[in-house]
Amino acid sequence: MLKKSELKDLVLEYGKKFLFPDFTNKLTWFVAGVGGAIILTPTPLKLIIYNWLVDSANLNSGTRFTLAELAPDAADYSVGVVLIIGALLHNIANRYLVYKEKKASSHDVSGQTNQIDKELFKKFLEDFPSNSDSIDMLRQQDFSNSFNIFRLANLEKFVEEWDTVEREFLNTDLERMRRELWEACYTFNYKLSMGAYDLNGGPIFSCIPDAYRGTDNWPAHVDEKIDELNGLSTTCFKLYEEFVRFGRKSIA
Incomplete structure (x- = not known):
């Protein structure tokens, strides 16, 4: 049986990995990829996709709503840029947390090493x-x-x-x-x-x-x-x- 402390550590560990995956993680690449696809996709094609999403929503929800018509030459980069920036910021936050954890762990090891050497140096001066x-x-x-x-x-x-x-x-x-x-x-x-x-x-x-x-x-x-x-x-x-x-x- 897992103890409460072990269960808490397990939840925190896997929760952190889910919320802050590495940039090589498929989820992070997917978010950034969707953002890039939105930016690179021609406006007419995006219009077709948006209209298809609206029609699908209308069929399933029972409440009809419409999407403002997009001009064929309109360039809508905002959603794609937001997704890419969000993925990058998410990854930066993850790297920062990893760095802080490593730094704290290194500090603990360094403190233990220093204490061992202190005691040994004291013994040397006694001898x-x-x-x-x-x-x-x-x-x-x-x-x-x-x-x-x-x-x-x-x-x-x-x-x-x-x-x-x-x-x-x-x-x-x-x-x-x-x-x-x-x-x-x-x-x-x-x-x-x-x-x-x-x-x-x-x-x-x-x-x-x-x-x-x-x-x-x-x-x-x-x-x-x-x-x-x-x-x-x-x-x-x-x-x-x-x-x-x-x-x-x-x-x-």
Whole structure:
């Protein structure tokens, strides 16, 4: 059994289609076609048709009425023009209603998308806040100096937990920037884990091998490693700032 609300929606839907058919609908074409036929039909032929309609009405109604005689060269375009204009206006009204419905539906979807991204962005700032030790380290650390590995806890959390479908933004630009940030942080974290050594069991680490620590006489590969890590950390910090700024603007 149909519920009252479902029955109402059904009546409204089919009622709207009947009252506002698309211009490709046969009824709309028929109205416009009749209007065009009236305009294009020669006046004598129209006179014959009008008289036939009058005679048919007189035979069926029992009440006689007459139609004013038309001059053979008279041009009566008013009825045809009215029918064509009416069909066009009817179609325009239908297109307008369809446009409003689509716009309202698009607005609802956009609002839901925005709310989902808002909640996800809030979660991101909780896991990887801008005032965290990780961001401060990305901004200021020179990896020729030793560092406390615990300061990278938020960055490691981001790398470990933000590579799943549940952490993808629906806004395509925001998701692209999140992905770029994650890939940069992943690369930095991997390179650091492969190129740093703990001092006395940690948590203090250094990128300088024991044999060269405390001197300035480092092999070229050590300088290259430090330059690479400094460059990656700077890249991560810039991508982070761009992502946060864009996120605040796009889902505000």
